[in-house]
Amino acid sequence: MKHIDSIAHVRGESQYVSDLPRPEGMLYAAVFGSPVAHGRIRKLDISAAKALEGVVAVLTAADIPGDNQIGPLIPDELPLAEEEVHFIGQPVALVIADSPEIARKAAGMIILEHQALPVITDPREAYRKGEIIGNPRTFRLGDVEQAWGQCDVIVEGQCDLGGQEQLYLETQGCRAIPEEGGRMKLYSSTQSPYAVQRTAAKVLGLANHRVEVDVKRLGGGFGGKEDQATPWACLAALGAWKTGAPVELILSRHDDLKMTGKRHPYSSDFKIGLSKEGKILAYRVSHYQNAGASADLSPAILERTLFHSTNAYFIPNVEIFAVSCRTNLPPNTAFRGFGGPQGMFVIEAALAKAAEKMGLPREELQRKNLLREGDEFPYGQRAERVQIGTAWSILKEKYLPSIRQRVDQYNAAHRAVKKGYAVMPICFGISFTATFLNQGSALVHVYTDGSVSITTGGVEMGQGISTKIADIAARALGIREERIRVESTNTSRIANMSPSAASATADLCGGATLKAIDQILERLYAAARKELNLDKKAPCQIRDEQLLCNGKPTGWDWRKLVEATYFSRVSLSAHAFYATPGIHFDKSAEKGHPFAYHVYGAAIFEVTLDGLRGTYRIDSVKIVHDLARPLNRVIDLGQIEGGLAQGMGWMTVEDLQYDAQGRLLSNGLASYKAPEVYFMPDDLETTLLEDHENRFGPYGSKAVGEPPLMYGIGLFFAIREAMKAFRPGREYGFRVPMTPERVLLELYGDESQAAVVKNRFAATREV
Numbered sequence: 001m002k003h004i005d006s007i008a009h010v011r012g013e014s015q016y017v018s019d020l021p022r023p024e025g026m027l028y029a030a031v032f033g034s035p036v037a038h039g040r041i042r043k044l045d046i047s048a049a050k051a052l053e054g055v056v057a058v059l060t061a062a063d064i065p066g067d068n069q070i071g072p073l074i075p076d077e078l079p080l081a082e083e084e085v086h087f088i089g090q091p092v093a094l095v096i097a098d099s100p101e102i103a104r105k106a107a108g109m110i111i112l113e114h115q116a117l118p119v120i121t122d123p124r125e126a127y128r129k130g131e132i133i134g135n136p137r138t139f140r141l142g143d144v145e146q147a148w149g150q151c152d153v154i155v156e157g158q159c160d161l162g163g164q165e166q167l168y169l170e171t172q173g174c175r176a177i178p179e180e181g182g183r184m185k186l187y188s189s190t191q192s193p194y195a196v197q198r199t200a201a202k203v204l205g206l207a208n209h210r211v212e213v214d215v216k217r218l219g220g221g222f223g224g225k226e227d228q229a230t231p232w233a234c235l236a237a238l239g240a241w242k243t244g245a246p247v248e249l250i251l252s253r254h255d256d257l258k259m260t261g262k263r264h265p266y267s268s269d270f271k272i273g274l275s276k277e278g279k280i281l282a283y284r285v286s287h288y289q290n291a292g293a294s295a296d297l298s299p300a301i302l303e304r305t306l307f308h309s310t311n312a313y314f315i316p317n318v319e320i321f322a323v324s325c326r327t328n329l330p331p332n333t334a335f336r337g338f339g340g341p342q343g344m345f346v347i348e349a350a351l352a353k354a355a356e357k358m359g360l361p362r363e364e365l366q367r368k369n370l371l372r373e374g375d376e377f378p379y380g381q382r383a384e385r386v387q388i389g390t391a392w393s394i395l396k397e398k399y400l401p402s403i404r405q406r407v408d409q410y411n412a413a414h415r416a417v418k419k420g421y422a423v424m425p426i427c428f429g430i431s432f433t434a435t436f437l438n439q440g441s442a443l444v445h446v447y448t449d450g451s452v453s454i455t456t457g458g459v460e461m462g463q464g465i466s467t468k469i470a471d472i473a474a475r476a477l478g479i480r481e482e483r484i485r486v487e488s489t490n491t492s493r494i495a496n497m498s499p500s501a502a503s504a505t506a507d508l509c510g511g512a513t514l515k516a517i518d519q520i521l522e523r524l525y526a527a528a529r530k531e532l533n534l535d536k537k538a539p540c541q542i543r544d545e546q547l548l549c550n551g552k553p554t555g556w557d558w559r560k561l562v563e564a565t566y567f568s569r570v571s572l573s574a575h576a577f578y579a580t581p582g583i584h585f586d587k588s589a590e591k592g593h594p595f596a597y598h599v600y601g602a603a604i605f606e607v608t609l610d611g612l613r614g615t616y617r618i619d620s621v622k623i624v625h626d627l628a629r630p631l632n633r634v635i636d637l638g639q640i641e642g643g644l645a646q647g648m649g650w651m652t653v654e655d656l657q658y659d660a661q662g663r664l665l666s667n668g669l670a671s672y673k674a675p676e677v678y679f680m681p682d683d684l685e686t687t688l689l690e691d692h693e694n695r696f697g698p699y700g701s702k703a704v705g706e707p708p709l710m711y712g713i714g715l716f717f718a719i720r721e722a723m724k725a726f727r728p729g730r731e732y733g734f735r736v737p738m739t740p741e742r743v744l745l746e747l748y749g750d751e752s753q754a755a756v757v758k759n760r761f762a763a764t765r766e767v
Ligand code: MTE
Pocket: 220, 221, 222, 223, 335, 336, 337, 461, 462, 463, 464, 465, 500, 501, 502, 503, 504, 505, 506, 639, 642, 703, 704, 705, 706
């Protein structure tokens, strides 16, 4: 089955927040954001904005009836600034007007007078100055200090990873509609309806039950709306509360880029020690996370960096240090992988440097250290049902020899253009690292005409959760998918839901859906057994909409079964709750069993690099990915390819730039390049490992959303290999993204202009 929304999407019929029919008298909001990255507010002049015709209200922190506080983990974030501003674009005032144009124009007329305070944009500088969020954390296994002495090879280095813009097509936005009895209804583009509900309620000073949040679908989230949809929903709600009219706040692309947080840039130091046979004996890494101006989800993201710092390798002696550093950038936030990719990049860099020193192919070192059954992760969990060996062998047998040979032959025959390849294994833990979030609910109604309505806490953001829920339900009920409707996500139908994140939504909400359906099936079967005078224990099932009991047809179809149950006055609705079993984590010991399971896989990249221009082409990507029993092949392949595209974009072309004053330079789609269709290789092949069932996923499936992003890391190393083939003997760094500009800097950077020209000419002549 294809994506449930695909037809409506293609016809342009799918509705996002701003497509909903406009209620009478709706007003529009625009945000005035701080023009400076750090300062004390001296005066905020809203008089000109207020006087503009068509402006209904200009609201500031003083207008907030409840708490002016929205920090999700630490109370350090204000919906509207009070005394200080901490990043450019930080909301300071909200203009409500008759049209979005007037609101924006008025916002542009607000003047903020400030006293400048020092601006920090670099995480290491923040760390030195004691600007940290939460406590630094260290994961340890074995004893690194003692292990260095046994190493034959030790290398050290530094990695600098850029951030990444989520670039959802639908920008942040919310429509707030005041309802009778002092209630507020919010249509928000959020991955976390409950976070919007409880935070808006807090800002308005209301009980949660007076705020209802409804989410039909998002035009993409990618983590950017896990938490950062909340501020805009709170502001829309504030506007509606103060004016008594419906208010819509939709960020322009420009404001969205400027005001919202992105993937965290990291700067990390590593030291790795190996035996001469290539076994990693010790690994030490320190991660400095650029959190931006407030905590947002940074401590949770930092935690996942800690968890994934050894990627798919077993290392007996490990010390992982990580600290979240406060800077004057927009609060950085969730992005597919949630800190995992940053941790994984560094071990790959360490292995690359070690391989260079040892004169071995990088993949030899990778292979020798892959996780095996029962190996201990630095956080105490042991690896179970490890699929990385299988994925690696398939890749090795199917692709590696021919790619190696092709690259060698090509490089022997070409001077200025070189090929490179790299293998990238992944191991990604599935479960929210905050154990309590691993819960999901579902509400299932069967109507007397046999149609079915399902609400879960899962938010559709393009990843296909609605399709998967429909798939699961149709399979469990034994009926056609057309009978099933997956409803909008709504806080009045499902309470206290976790965000749709951590790739876990199908596991959690799918698990809950199965439990709700089980309850309904039990009731349907009991009613049928009674009506048909069958034994109370007679086994029943529905197959192709026909009821079978004792393995034999009963002559009843789905509709008859539903009607009969209804007439016997038995409920055709059920609510169910699912909580992932067996997971726990002790933060004081930094040990536990945080993940229900891991997703494994490996990819191989082949690239061609033009050493004169710095440009490169991705020739092929071959992936072997472990999904256990895929829930929906088409959607899962889409997730794998989409995740890969984002990972590759992060590694290469997505160049997020701030100046020293904290101003976003890549502030539009003309200066921030994202991968598009031509960037993707024509030759992209995915093999699914389907050799086992996962106990923790519906119908034996595994989560798919985030892990494939991390394959993208391999592209960096493939390009690096091509650079090494072009100019061997140079030291290449680990700076991400590897844009064509960066390639040239790495190839020629420390040379004089004349030498660069000479070198280029030399290479050209050889061509
Ligand atoms: N796919 C699409 N099309 N759009 C998205 O916003 N978000 C990703 C991933 N795939 C996203 C996506 C992220 S960050 C996560 S955590 C998962 O989907 C969330 O959905 P899931 O839990 O259903 O996998």
